[in-house]
Amino acid sequence: xxxxxxxxQEKLVEKxxxxxxxxxxxxxxxxxxxxxxxxxxxxxxxxxESSLGFTFLTDLCGVNYPDNQGAELVVVYHLHNFIxxxxxxxxxxxxxxxxxxxxxxxxxxxxxxxxxETYDFFGINFIGHPNxxxxxxxxxxxxxxxxxxxxxxxxxxxxKDDEMFGRG
Amino acid sequence: xxxxxxxxxxxxxxxxxxxTLNIGPTHPATHxxxxxxxxxxxxxxxxxxxxxxxxxxxxxxLAERRPLYQITPITDRLNYCSSPINxxxxxxxxxxxxxxxxxxxxxxxxxxxxxxxxxxxHLICNSIVGVDTGAYTGFLYVMQYRELxxxxxxxxxxxxxxxxxxRIGGFERNFTNTAFTKxxxxxxxxxxxxxxxxxxxxxxxxxxxxxxxxxxxxAARAMNYGFTGPNLRAAxxxxxxxxxxxxxxxxxxxxxxxxxxxxxxxxxxxxxxAEMWESISIIKQAYQKIQEFKGADAEIYHAxxxxxxxxxxEDVYTKMExxxxxxxxxxxxxxxxxxxxxxxxxxxxxxxxxxxxxxxxRTPFRLHFRRPCFIYYQAFEELIKGGMLSDAVVTLSxxxxxxxxxxx
Numbered sequence: 105x106x107x108x109x110x111x112x113q114e115k116l117v118e119k120x121x122x123x124x125x126x127x128x129x130x131x132x133x134x135x136x137x138x139x140x141x142x143x144x145x146x147x148x149x150x151x152x153e154s155s156l157g158f159t160f161l162t163d164l165c166g167v168n169y170p171d172n173q174g175a176e177l178v179v180v181y182h183l184h185n186f187i188x189x190x191x192x193x194x195x196x197x198x199x200x201x202x203x204x205x206x207x208x209x210x211x212x213x214x215x216x217x218x219x220x221e222t223y224d225f226f227g228i229n230f231i232g233h234p235n236x237x238x239x240x241x242x243x244x245x246x247x248x249x250x251x252x253x254x255x256x257x258x259x260x261x262x263x264k265d266d267e268m269f270g271r272g
Numbered sequence: 273x274x275x276x277x278x279x280x281x282x283x284x285x286x287x288x289x290x291x292t293l294n295i296g297p298t299h300p301a302t303h304x305x306x307x308x309x310x311x312x313x314x315x316x317x318x319x320x321x322x323x324x325x326x327x328x329x330x331x332x333x334l335a336e337r338r339p340l341y342q343i344t345p346i347t348d349r350l351n352y353c354s355s356p357i358n359x360x361x362x363x364x365x366x367x368x369x370x371x372x373x374x375x376x377x378x379x380x381x382x383x384x385x386x387x388x389x390x391x392x393x394h395l396i397c398n399s400i401v402g403v404d405t406g407a408y409t410g411f412l413y414v415m416q417y418r419e420l421x422x423x424x425x426x427x428x429x430x431x432x433x434x435x436x437x438x439r440i441g442g443f444e445r446n447f448t449n450t451a452f453t454k455x456x457x458x459x460x461x462x463x464x465x466x467x468x469x470x471x472x473x474x475x476x477x478x479x480x481x482x483x484x485x486x487x488x489x490x491a492a493r494a495m496n497y498g499f500t501g502p503n504l505r506a507a508x509x510x511x512x513x514x515x516x517x518x519x520x521x522x523x524x525x526x527x528x529x530x531x532x533x534x535x536x537x538x539x540x541x542x543x544x545x546a547e548m549w550e551s552i553s554i555i556k557q558a559y560q561k562i563q564e565f566k567g568a569d570a571e572i573y574h575a576x577x578x579x580x581x582x583x584x585x586e587d588v589y590t591k592m593e594x595x596x597x598x599x600x601x602x603x604x605x606x607x608x609x610x611x612x613x614x615x616x617x618x619x620x621x622x623x624x625x626x627x628x629x630x631x632x633x634r635t636p637f638r639l640h641f642r643r644p645c646f647i648y649y650q651a652f653e654e655l656i657k658g659g660m661l662s663d664a665v666v667t668l669s670x671x672x673x674x675x676x677x678x679x680x
Contacts, residue, residue, distance in 0.1 A: 130613065131369070131614075133614060159495060160495055160498070161498060162616075162625065163614070163640070163642040165640040167638045168638075180627070182642075186495070186516075189516050212496060212498070213496045213497045213498070213650065213651070214496065214497050214647050216650055217646065217647065217649075221646075225332075238325075239324060239325060240324065240325035242325075250333055256333060256334070256336070256337050
């Protein structure tokens, strides 16, 4: 039987009831959310339930919505079932004041660096991660640059010596 | 001993039986900016820690303030051995997001360019594996034919390495006759070269002994590590984005997905070589399909999307409408629809994904690049553990790691 978005949704609701919510289909990919503390349960269910079989973590990344009070930081998982060739998107939101999320490294080795990257850029604290430290930025950095509060350089600034940047 | 008593050594450094070896960030044995802090016991690798990020340029942050068309040059600089695939991948993401349908001829032209860049990507990777095992000739030999590919890019878009090729909706100009002549020249000459390249390596005793059984990984572990592309296929999983989620009319082409069994350096080499043959066949099919277009159809090189595709320059000077669109596009004054999309293409070294979130503004709210080699480079320690140091070098190059993509 071909796996469909409707079936996945039905299975998830059957297992988690109202713990999974916000189902929607965006350009063919089923998206849904759950509470942050349930992320591992949902991922494990998707991985181990034989009729779902989402055993491939395609992508893991963070998003910052500064206007969503209490849910400023979001972690998005893209999962893929190779056999049925179907993708889903699963996301959880955490407050910026306490950005704690359980690590998925026990399920997916690939989550290791992707979580480090998400920590590096958004400051999301992955509980249980074996080596949670900065990966692309310098270790001494004391801010999380992909958060919206961190501004891009003002292109009209004049306090810089432009000669060094080939704009003199 | 007495006179050295003022020297304090790090704790445990005398008792230690292994040596710490620092390879990189720049080192002749690493093709790109890679640092590995290795713990070696004699010549055996005990453990390694990969350091990445030396050329991090904050692309994802930059993209948040650029209109779509200005993001294309950023994608050039991800996997710079096959820039056109990145460019097209980005255009395809935008087109899917904006629901733009492309004429078939544009799809086929894109397929030609993408497959050419797949060849140039694989050709570099495989010949570098040769260099690292001590065979320099193959590298110099195929390098001449990468030049032919770059000349075709040059003819189509004007640049060679960081191509910025195409636009949202198609190409910036039609392929010239010279471009097709160069393509024909390449198609005529390259198969012979590739055959000779294979002759130099595939059954070469030294090469086989250096690469077989080193850097191997099982299919299950490879999937768990997020491998994609030739590296995953070498481990025996026939996952190819071109087949699973066809884009740019790949469903119209007849090609095989080569797979390996052991996922070792030799299998990766064979899979890439086999893929080059498939790419040649795809290019031939696409070229034939293009020649079948007649009359006005044979001149189409872009879709009709005035909001995103720049009008002709002479129209900008003479027509009001074209002038308005030109201004709006250049100044980035077109609001995007709300929504999000994940779209992937089969890059040179794996699934290159773009995750775009738009809040209805003029620039992406968030853009994340799924960079294949960033994800599978994590497995490097597992691949080389217990092996010889010199095999680790070969493994590093056979993984087709590109520093630009790793660090984004």
